[in-house]
Amino acid sequence: MGDAPPAVEARCLSKRYGGRTVLDCVSLEAGRGELVAVVGPNGAGKSTLLRILAGLEEPDGGSLRAEKPLGLVFQENMLLPWRSLRDNIAMGLRYRRLPRGEAEERVRRAAELLGIADYLDRRPGEVSGGTARKAAVARMLVLEPRVLLLDEPLAGLDAASRRSLLEALRRIADGGRAVILVDHSLADVAAVADRVYVLSPPPGRVAAVLDLAALPPGERAKRLAEAMLRLAR
Amino acid sequence: MPSPAATLRFLAAEGASRILGNTLLTLARSTAGFLLGLAAAAALGYLYTLHWAAREAVRALNTLLQSVSVLVWIIVFLILFGIYSPLPPVLVSAAVSLPILLSSIVAGLESSSRGLVELAAVLGAPRWRLYPDFLLPSLLPQLAGAARAALGAALRISVVAEAMGASGGIGYMIENYYSLAEPVGVFAWGLLLVALMVFLDQLVLARLERWVKEWATLPRR
Numbered sequence: 001m002g003d004a005p006p007a008v009e010a011r012c013l014s015k016r017y018g019g020r021t022v023l024d025c026v027s028l029e030a031g032r033g034e035l036v037a038v039v040g041p042n043g044a045g046k047s048t049l050l051r052i053l054a055g056l057e058e059p060d061g062g063s064l065r066a067e068k069p070l071g072l073v074f075q076e077n078m079l080l081p082w083r084s085l086r087d088n089i090a091m092g093l094r095y096r097r098l099p100r101g102e103a104e105e106r107v108r109r110a111a112e113l114l115g116i117a118d119y120l121d122r123r124p125g126e127v128s129g130g131t132a133r134k135a136a137v138a139r140m141l142v143l144e145p146r147v148l149l150l151d152e153p154l155a156g157l158d159a160a161s162r163r164s165l166l167e168a169l170r171r172i173a174d175g176g177r178a179v180i181l182v183d184h185s186l187a188d189v190a191a192v193a194d195r196v197y198v199l200s201p202p203p204g205r206v207a208a209v210l211d212l213a214a215l216p217p218g219e220r221a222k223r224l225a226e227a228m229l230r231l232a233r
Numbered sequence: 234m235p236s237p238a239a240t241l242r243f244l245a246a247e248g249a250s251r252i253l254g255n256t257l258l259t260l261a262r263s264t265a266g267f268l269l270g271l272a273a274a275a276a277l278g279y280l281y282t283l284h285w286a287a288r289e290a291v292r293a294l295n296t297l298l299q300s301v302s303v304l305v306w307i308i309v310f311l312i313l314f315g316i317y318s319p320l321p322p323v324l325v326s327a328a329v330s331l332p333i334l335l336s337s338i339v340a341g342l343e344s345s346s347r348g349l350v351e352l353a354a355v356l357g358a359p360r361w362r363l364y365p366d367f368l369l370p371s372l373l374p375q376l377a378g379a380a381r382a383a384l385g386a387a388l389r390i391s392v393v394a395e396a397m398g399a400s401g402g403i404g405y406m407i408e409n410y411y412s413l414a415e416p417v418g419v420f421a422w423g424l425l426l427v428a429l430m431v432f433l434d435q436l437v438l439a440r441l442e443r444w445v446k447e448w449a450t451l452p453r454r
Contacts, residue, residue: 054355056351072355078348081448082370082448091366095356095357140355
């Protein structure tokens with residue numbers, strides 16, 4: 001991460017719903033240009049953590065500092081079925097009153113980065129699930145967030161779409177943004193993530209942190225296998 | 234009791250211009266009432282999303298509208314505007330459409346996903362854009378079904394209002410022939426009303442409902 005302060009710095013976040021602890025002192029950092037993954041089983045508090053980072057929920061304890069603006073890609077695409085992908089992607093720009101040319105340019109750049117430029121004039125029902133998911137990512141990306149959060153972006157996608165989306169997210173991070181995604185699958189995200197936070201079964205605690213940034217692909221797989229073995233014990 | 238053949242002969246003898254004129258008048262009144270009800274329901278839905286107090290007021294109004302008999306509306310509007318006014322059939326149609334449409338909107342808003350509200354917030358939509366840009370469009374598939382029911386009800390009720398006090402329309406013609414003790418006329422115009430409702434429901438509204446649902450819903454993969 002270098003000497004620059006991280007774009008997101010969460011210290012000992014905790015969250016309770018009623019008498020149930022969902023997050024138990026979870027700390028996390030993401031710097032500019034980093035792709036950070038949070039993985040864990042169902043109920044580990046991954047989505048809650050993301051919602052706290054996005055400001056949609058208040059933590060019960062801990063501290064959080066995050067650079068703004070901050071974009072959140074929800075688990076459901078929530079694209080408007082009767083609008084083209086172009087109009088869906090540009091939706092947030094309407095509220096920022098950008099000049100038309102600049103808005104179109106942002107949509108074009110985001111679509112090219114995500115590899116969906118050929119589908120901009122199609123409606124969500126006319127494209128694959130992977131393309132629709134990328135459009136949902138592009139809708140946030142055009143708002144030029146410093147931090148991009150994604151809630152299980154790989155859910156429901158086939159292997160090729162997952163790989164393609166992860167590569168696109170890697171490019172987004174390489175462009176200087178902090179990207180944080182949560183997912184079930186350690187294997188999927190370990191291929192592209194700089195760091196992986198593994199949450200324990202409920203209540204969610206950080207069970208392991210894997211720093212993978214400088215490791216070659218073969219070494220990543222080895223570190224991943226070791227971590228999985230440790231967690232399985 | 235007039236035979237079907239006699240009823241059809243009577244209807245044919247009424248002439249195309251008389252049939253068309255009265256049918257269009259009834260259609261125009263019921264459609265105007267329906268659109269008035271739709272606009273009011275949409276506006277009340279907007280109020281519903283603005284403040285908790287408005288939400289409670291809209292809920293109470295919806296309950297009130299559902300509990301008022303159509304007959305009460307007809308009498309009230311006839312007293313207010315008189316039997317020669319074109320307004321009572323229109324307003325009665327609106328009063329009948331409104332609770333059907335409003336119930337659909339309120340039910341939709343109460344069950345609409347928190348995700349849409351959060352998406353609007355994340356995209357930076359001002360609060361007053363939440364309803365027109367996110368919530369109302371998401372309700373369109375179920376609203377289409379309610380609109381079909383509401384327009385059918387508006388047509389049926391505007392005919393009753395015409396029968397009780399109007400200067401034209403299918404309801405007026407039925408009442409007219411009843412007063413003249415000509416049951417064949419009552420049957421002929423009643424048959425026309427049934428045919429019109431079947432045509433409207435099956436050939437126009439059902440197709441429109443299907444089209445809106447396809448337009449506003451993502452196909453399942």
